[in-house]
Amino acid sequence: MKLLMHEFMVTQQTISRIWTRGRDSAASTGCAKVSSRKKGRCGAPPKYATTDVRTIITSTQTADRSTFRSMSSSTGVPKTSLWRLLQAKKLSRRTNLPWRVLDKTFMTLQKVKEESMKVQGDNVYKLPYLRKDVQEKAGVRELRPSCDPEVASCDPEVASCDPEVASCDPEVAVLEALESRLADEDLVDEMAEL
Incomplete structure (x- = not known):
């Protein structure tokens, strides 16, 4: 007993209480459960429910929720709470970019990848200029640019x-x-x- 007290730095009453709790739970359920019952019952209760935060955020204008800082100042919810909800997958990120901008970016990345492969992974290539806006106006732009036979x-x-x-x-x-x-x-x- 003294060895356990010294190893875990607890009192004899604590060891006795844990031992009794494990013995009682083993007798009733067949499995000794001695985990802390403090988890979930301690600390400050959450100030904002997830649904409340979601309604608060969606009620603000889109321009006021572009960053955590602007979202926090417009809603009154602290940045740390917003970040914690995002990490817990209670909130999700979204983008206001139109699909055309994303399409252009995708085409540029494909072309850059192709140019990089031409120089065998080195970064000494010239950035391609695809004239995507002109292609779009003419109606000939394809989502996937044709591949270069060299690559x-x-x-x-x-x-x-x-x-x-x-x-x-x-x-x-x-x-x-x-x-x-x-x-x-x-x-x-x-x-x-x-």
């Missing part, structure tokens, strides 16, 4: 830029080649078992 043929065994191929992305082509190779190996294994 697609970096590994001639794996990647190809055929129009019949579903994707010209070299990474997807590599995965497709691996899948077909695994399928071939499975066939060889089946034939070997016969």
